[in-house]
Amino acid sequence: MKKRILLVEDEKPLCLLYEEELSREGYEVTAVTDAEAALAKLGQAEFDLIITDIRMPGKNGIDLITQIMGLRKDIPIIINSAYQSYKEDFMTWAADAYVVKSSSLDELKARIRQLLGE
Amino acid sequence: MIEKFSFLAPDMDGSEPRELALLSIISQSFFQPFSLQDNLLVIMTALTSGSGVGFNRAMLFLKEGDRLRGEMWLGPRSAEEAGMIWEVLSTPGIGYVEIIEHNRALVNKSEDTLSARLKGLVYAADDEGALVPAAAAVRKEILHVRGAANDPLVDRRFLNLIGVEEFVCIPLVARDEVVGEIVLDNAITRTPILPADIKLAGICGLMAGNYIYSANLHRKLLDVEKMAAMGEMAMFVTHQLRNPIVAIGGFTDQLLQPNVPEEKRARNLAIIRDEIRRLEDIIFQMGHFLKVSMKEPVYFEPGPAIAAVLENPGVLARSGGYAMNVRLDPCPPEVLCDPTSFGEVLRNLLDNAFDATEAGGTISVRTYRKSPTAFVLSVRDSGRGMSNPDKGQLFKPFFTTKEKGMGLGLPFIKRVMDTCGGKIEVRSRAGAGSLFKLIFVSRERESKP
Numbered sequence: 001m002k003k004r005i006l007l008v009e010d011e012k013p014l015c016l017l018y019e020e021e022l023s024r025e026g027y028e029v030t031a032v033t034d035a036e037a038a039l040a041k042l043g044q045a046e047f048d049l050i051i052t053d054i055r056m057p058g059k060n061g062i063d064l065i066t067q068i069m070g071l072r073k074d075i076p077i078i079i080n081s082a083y084q085s086y087k088e089d090f091m092t093w094a095a096d097a098y099v100v101k102s103s104s105l106d107e108l109k110a111r112i113r114q115l116l117g118e
Numbered sequence: 119m120i121e122k123f124s125f126l127a128p129d130m131d132g133s134e135p136r137e138l139a140l141l142s143i144i145s146q147s148f149f150q151p152f153s154l155q156d157n158l159l160v161i162m163t164a165l166t167s168g169s170g171v172g173f174n175r176a177m178l179f180l181k182e183g184d185r186l187r188g189e190m191w192l193g194p195r196s197a198e199e200a201g202m203i204w205e206v207l208s209t210p211g212i213g214y215v216e217i218i219e220h221n222r223a224l225v226n227k228s229e230d231t232l233s234a235r236l237k238g239l240v241y242a243a244d245d246e247g248a249l250v251p252a253a254a255a256v257r258k259e260i261l262h263v264r265g266a267a268n269d270p271l272v273d274r275r276f277l278n279l280i281g282v283e284e285f286v287c288i289p290l291v292a293r294d295e296v297v298g299e300i301v302l303d304n305a306i307t308r309t310p311i312l313p314a315d316i317k318l319a320g321i322c323g324l325m326a327g328n329y330i331y332s333a334n335l336h337r338k339l340l341d342v343e344k345m346a347a348m349g350e351m352a353m354f355v356t357h358q359l360r361n362p363i364v365a366i367g368g369f370t371d372q373l374l375q376p377n378v379p380e381e382k383r384a385r386n387l388a389i390i391r392d393e394i395r396r397l398e399d400i401i402f403q404m405g406h407f408l409k410v411s412m413k414e415p416v417y418f419e420p421g422p423a424i425a426a427v428l429e430n431p432g433v434l435a436r437s438g439g440y441a442m443n444v445r446l447d448p449c450p451p452e453v454l455c456d457p458t459s460f461g462e463v464l465r466n467l468l469d470n471a472f473d474a475t476e477a478g479g480t481i482s483v484r485t486y487r488k489s490p491t492a493f494v495l496s497v498r499d500s501g502r503g504m505s506n507p508d509k510g511q512l513f514k515p516f517f518t519t520k521e522k523g524m525g526l527g528l529p530f531i532k533r534v535m536d537t538c539g540g541k542i543e544v545r546s547r548a549g550a551g552s553l554f555k556l557i558f559v560s561r562e563r564e565s566k567p
Contacts, residue, residue, distance in 0.1 A: 013365040013389050021368070055357060082360035085353060101360055103367020 002028040003116055004045070008038040008052040008064065009080070014101070018051070021105050022112070035059035039067065047075055049115060051108070054081040054092070065094050076115040080108060137318055140164050144325050154333045155190075156222070161326045162192040163221050165302055165319060173302040173315070177236055177280070179251070180298040180330070186243045186252050188236035189298070192225055194306060195232060235279055243296060249273040254287035255299040260320050261287040262311060286311050288323035292331030300326065351404075358400050362393035413456035415538035417561060420453045420493070421446070423461045424485065433468055439477035447485045453493050453558040455538040463534050466527040467497040467554050474552060475501030493560035498553040504546040512544065531556070 005027045009015045015031045022029045030045070032038050034056055041047075050068065054061035065077055076096040079086070087098045097111045112118075134142075144164050162176040175193025179186045194202075225233065241252030250272045254261040264284045266272045285303035289296055302319055304311060369386040372378065378386075424446060427433060453460070464483075471481045479500040488494050504512075513532040535542050539559050546552035 011361050011365070013369070013393060014361060016389075017365060017368040017372075020372070082357040082364075083353065084356070101364045103364045103371065105368065 002026060003048040003118075004028045004030065005112070006038060006041055006047040006050045007031040008033075008035065008050070008056070008061065010034060010053060010056040018105070018108075022109075025109060025112075027112070035061070035064040035067075038064060042068065042071065049112060050075055050077045051080050051112075052077065054079060054083060054086055062092065065092075069094060078108070078111055078115065137321075140318060140322065141325075144322065154330070157329060157333075158190065158326065159192070159221055159225060161322055161329070162190065162300070165300065165322055166192055173311075173319070174304045174306045175280075175302070177301040178298060179239075179241075179255070179301070181243050181255070181296055184243050186241045186255050186296075186299060188233075188239040190225060191232040191236045192221060232279075239276060239279070241273075249276075251276055251287045251299060251301050255289045255296045258289050258291050258294075258296060260289065260316060260323075262316060263287070280305065284311055286316055286319060288319050290323050290327035290330060292324075292327040295331065297327050297330040297334065355400075355404065359397065362396050362400075365393045366390050413459065415454045415456055417452040417454055418457050418460075419563065420450055420455075420457075420460060420485070420495070420558075423457055424464060424483075424495070427461050427464045427468070428483070430465070433465070436468075436472045437481070440472070440475065441478075441480040443480060443482040445482070445484045447487065447493075449563075450485055451487065451493055451560040451562050453560045455534065455540070455558055459534040459537075463531050463556065464495065464497070466531055467556075470527055470554075471497050471499035471501065471552075473501075474503070475499045479551075487560070488557060490562065491560055493558045494555055495558065496553060496555040498551065500551045503548045503550045503552050505548045513542075 003026075005022060007015065007018055007022070007029055009018060009031065010033045012033065015033060019029045019031045030041055030047070032041055035052075035058060038050070038052070052061040052064055061079060061081070065079075068075065068077065077094075078097045078099055079092055079095045080099050080101055082101045084100050086092050087100070092098055096115055099108045099111055102108075144161055158178060162178060165176045166173050173193075175191070177188065177192075178190040180189045181187075241248055241255075243252070243255060245252070245256060248256045250261060250263055250266075250269075252273070253259075253271065262284075263269065263272060263286070266277055266283050266285065280301070280303060282303045282305045285301055288300045288302065290298040290300065300319075300323060302311075369389050373383060373386050428444065455463075468481070468483070475481060480498075481500075482496075482498040484494070484496045484498075486494050513528050532542060534540075535556060541557040543555040543557065544552065545555075
């Protein structure tokens, strides 16, 4: 059975790129563009992994992680941000991995495989 | 009965003690959005105009680091010029504003000769053995010099420049720190300098010192704020640039894979093109915002600048979808602002109004006099408005409620308004539109013959 990934990314072109690339790797990707939509999806379906951006309109990625931790501690979370500097922020340590956005998705894919035990 | 008085007292009628007249002139200048240079000119004017202390000439030195440097010279160069100047200044009804305007022209006129020579005078500000005039600043003492030519403690270069036997040196001190010095003389009338004149000049010196001190502090504060904003900007730009770059790189990689269907190829190229345009836009906006130095504000007639913005093809194209309600003062006063920035400010306000309002909404542009010295330019929209937390962050660089905004429009407007001494009022409610009111310092137009 395909592993399911919830992708939270407000940049529509990036959403599309990740969706296509991760689907090609054999994952089932559900993409949403804000934190509220992500929480709604979590209530509706099971996911094996969550990838989230930090800076988004409305609720940011860190608030989203805090909220998810209160609901489900078992789903691994990857932060995927354009900001290198947030990596040093302890607020991001709650996530299982931190990947700085890059046009090569190799590191992101490697982290996904690692966290899914593949 | 309650009677109201304005801080800005009308020009003195001559019946007041001259000390009060003098302090009034200087205090009033601190209400004006003058530059440091102009405020210093006011103090020099107060010291040399008939309604003030009435010295003939004033020379200003400012402290820069550990040096005391000649900065500005105010006063006639000859008895003939003095006669002409004093005739102008004694015209009935002439106020301090006119005197300052006149003196600004005078300072600029002597720029090439006396001020240039004065600027050539530089003294060490901490040399205990300094000669006069620097000695007054070093020792923080008012010095009254008579018989200067025979006094070895007077610097010869300075003496050659001013060419008088008697003068008084007033150090400008604030919080025990020397910020400059003013030298005063009666080179034209040759009248002796009296102790009462020196006392009064000393008080002016204290005011000038405190003014320069607070202006220096303000400048330092702006530098600190600028540094903090730069840090925040660097971070924001990283994010703004990285997202399109990641998209461009990612979709290009897809194109390089074998057997890409034509439809996908066209789609990816369109995305890449859009993202490159976005990068261009980001760079354009950053460049615009980074124009660090604002131009000095001047008084100008705002009508043509407003018309130019409203008739701009980009604005016309956008305004088509809205009910535009434009009501402009047909004969506006002159406003104080850099004319180019004024136009850009209006353009920014209109762009924000278009962005916040669905097609079919109403956008109103109004100009009117709020008072004889305040002119309002307002833009109201019937758009989505703002919540309270958003309002608190409005003028912070990089704060935006727009999907594609950079958050640099309102900080730019604030910078322009700060530079020209204007004010911004914002009224907005979530769902009920926004009103941005810019209040400019204004003055009535001079009637042209």
